[in-house]
Amino acid sequence: MSAERTVQSITPAVLHKLTEEGRAPRLLDVRTPAEFRTAHIPGACNVPLHVLREHRAELLPHLDEDVVLVCRSGNRATQAERMLTEAGLPNLRVLDGGMNAWEVASAPVKRGPERWDMERQVRLVAGSIVLTTGLVGILVPGVHLVGTAVGAGLTYAAISNSCAMGVLLSKLPYNRGPRTDIGMAIAQLRGAR
Known part of the structure; x- marks a missing residue:
């Protein structure tokens, strides 16, 4: 029987403090473009989970070892962490509680048009x-x-x-929003740093 792997997480409070100190890790938001457009952490890059799943090998060179994965509650971010870890990217963290917890902590959020979650x-x-x-x-x-x-x-x-x-x-x-392709995702990652 194999031991279950532990997913590393980061609390909204710690991430917010790092962001305020100018030491923010790369934030990779794996929600849909529509969800991302509605509300996201300032400075986050949107690479939807399906794009990450299909193109993780192409994305790896554009990611460093200090990455925090974000979704609504943590479930999709945990899936993304597993995929990227298997692809060879170490030291990934998942935002504990996702955007839900980030917003409850009253951390800064960039808002777009409202939509039902x-x-x-x-x-x-x-x-x-x-x-x-x-x-x-x-x-x-x-x-x-x-x-x-x-x-x-x-x-x-x-x-x-x-x-x-x-x-x-x-x-x-209504829920898909603009389509994100691999080229757009890579361009966003290049421009974020």
Whole structure:
């Protein structure tokens, strides 16, 4: 049996202090461009997780050993840390609690146009399906089972820390924002230092 690897993290307070002292590490935000555009840490570079996954070998020469990975809560940043570590980049850290914790700590945030975050969108869609099928189920026997299936999906999403509905909603144009390609990501990384 192999020992489980420990992901190194950094708290929002420590990262904020380093930033204020002019010793900020490179900040790599792995959220979607739409999420990044809504709110991000000043100075962060946006390299969405799917771009990182597909082009990590091309990105490695543009990253140094002092990198903090950022996402909304820490889950995607942890995935990115694993990928980059496997590709040979040492000493990566994940922002503990992600942007959620960064904002709770009242650290500086560069804001763009407001949009609903994915969790809120999932709650709206799931709740609407359950409500609609519950009401229609009064007249049409069996329709309520659709709501039951959505409830089962949400339960599985909580247990597995994954969300199929969120993945589907993230594909909508509203949630994608401008497309980030590898050239744009590399240009952003070059300009950040």
